[in-house]
Amino acid sequence: MFLQENPNYENPAKRSRSWKRRITEMRIAVVGAGALGLYYGAILQKSGHDVYFLLRSDYEVIKSDGLTVYSINGDFHLQQVKGFRTSTEIGVVDLVLVGLKTFANHLFEEIIPPLVGDKTKILTLQNGLGNEEMLAALFGNERILGGVAYLCSNRGKPGVVHHLGEGRILLGEYAQIDSTSTETVAACFRDAGVECRIVPDLKKARWEKLVWNIPFNGLCALTLKPVAALLKFEPTRRLIMDIMEEVIRAANAQSLLKDIPASIADKMVASSLKLGQYKPSMLIDRLESRPLELEAIFGVPLRLALAKGIQMPRVQQLYALLLLTEKD
């Protein structure tokens, strides 16, 4: 285990730190250590938190070589990383950071309980819709936070994460019960250099992300092409705009505190041009023969739209075609 290699582990209270702490150190477990989980976990550990990673394929490499982040904000390496194969070995933490791929959400019930004590908060940074609801049903409304992460990151070889762009998090409480702990979590991220804004309407933030995620993740995964290839070809650029319009219309039927403005589509397309050859996560999942996050990004939004009488014909079509790719 990594524990034996970490001289500070036995008694965390005795750790000496040379940097100034602005916020309380938290015990944080990262569940789902993909690009996103490893990146935010590494950032939080670097800023002084006590971070525990639940690892699978990277376990051996991270144990021997540590974790390396190649980041637009500066590369760094963590030699001492607390990696575990089971959450029972980690035990109760202050914050569970869920970065699991949503197609593995059925594992919540098995993985998360050992991490949860009375005061534990669970923050899902996962894609799409339905994740907070599943976590709330299992662990209670009051401890669930949602974060919409605008992060461009990819896995490198085992033990390596590439942070290619952005990184900001829009943070919200699922049930609007306990704003203090939301502030604490936000401060954690800010303290680690992550732009983190608390939003009054988590649902709106989630749908707004879908305005990007549905066309770009969907079309890139379907066509096996990076973002720029779709944006630089007029018929698919137009299609992206049309899909965004469908999603915005469905979003604004969901009783959001404020409507998502139609103008967001133009802005997202303009800013996405900078992404160039960037491969959205669903394209990478497909290229690496993993399941796709279709339920969270397509299935749930389509059902929520339909429940409000809104059709999303292009989104529905894209969903059907992506489902077909999973039958290969």
Added chain:
Amino acid sequence: MFLQENPNYENPAKRSRSWKRRITEMRIAVVGAGALGLYYGAILQKSGHDVYFLLRSDYEVIKSDGLTVYSINGDFHLQQVKGFRTSTEIGVVDLVLVGLKTFANHLFEEIIPPLVGDKTKILTLQNGLGNEEMLAALFGNERILGGVAYLCSNRGKPGVVHHLGEGRILLGEYAQIDSTSTETVAACFRDAGVECRIVPDLKKARWEKLVWNIPFNGLCALTLKPVAALLKFEPTRRLIMDIMEEVIRAANAQSLLKDIPASIADKMVASSLKLGQYKPSMLIDRLESRPLELEAIFGVPLRLALAKGIQMPRVQQLYALLLLTEKD
């Protein structure tokens, strides 16, 4: 040339025939000798017509080995086939049968004029919309016939055609000027064993074919899967029905003599289940790295729909994604 090999060529009037002729022998030129052109040309020659094939890649093989049709109605072989490399060598005919892929329609002006005399009729059996219009603009309304061919056929090796299913033709006059010659052409096909019905509304017949062609050619070409793979998977079967509904709605906005009933979608899906592993022509075009017939099957119908204020969001999306495949 094949001419020298055909002892009857020098003086067609002297030909002796052992079979009973029910209709007048016609001089027919087949332009665009793909699976469809070769199949109908072969059938017409077999029934006693004087058929001239404009050939490219198959020229040498057909010259030496003739033309073989493997057909669900019985295989046959034509040893003597009049194949030419240019239409000038063929000269004026009674009927030009156009089977050219629509992406090659810009060749009309170069290929067809030498075949056209005062009384020549031009029958396009091509896919999609816009072909009669192009031919009429070049050669005059009065000589243009359109045929909607329901034919499942594929090319085999050079000089070989596989006739896998159906074969019937719905025949119509483009400008409703000369019903006599339409009757003659229909009789030609019937005499050759081809089910051929004269329809009062060619436009309706063309749109009805699109109800099948747009979803099946489009989705099979996009996903690289045969008909059955899409029909046996519920999400794509539903998508096919949705696309058919869009096309029916657009069709019925085109001032047809009679509306296309919505029930046609169910019937087409049911009958297509029998096609199994059949690959529609657009899928074969893509597999063989040929251009796709996107303008005739998607571009023109989309513009005609839009001109009547009808959106076809799924068709538009499919079109954009297929256009993208052509950029590969």
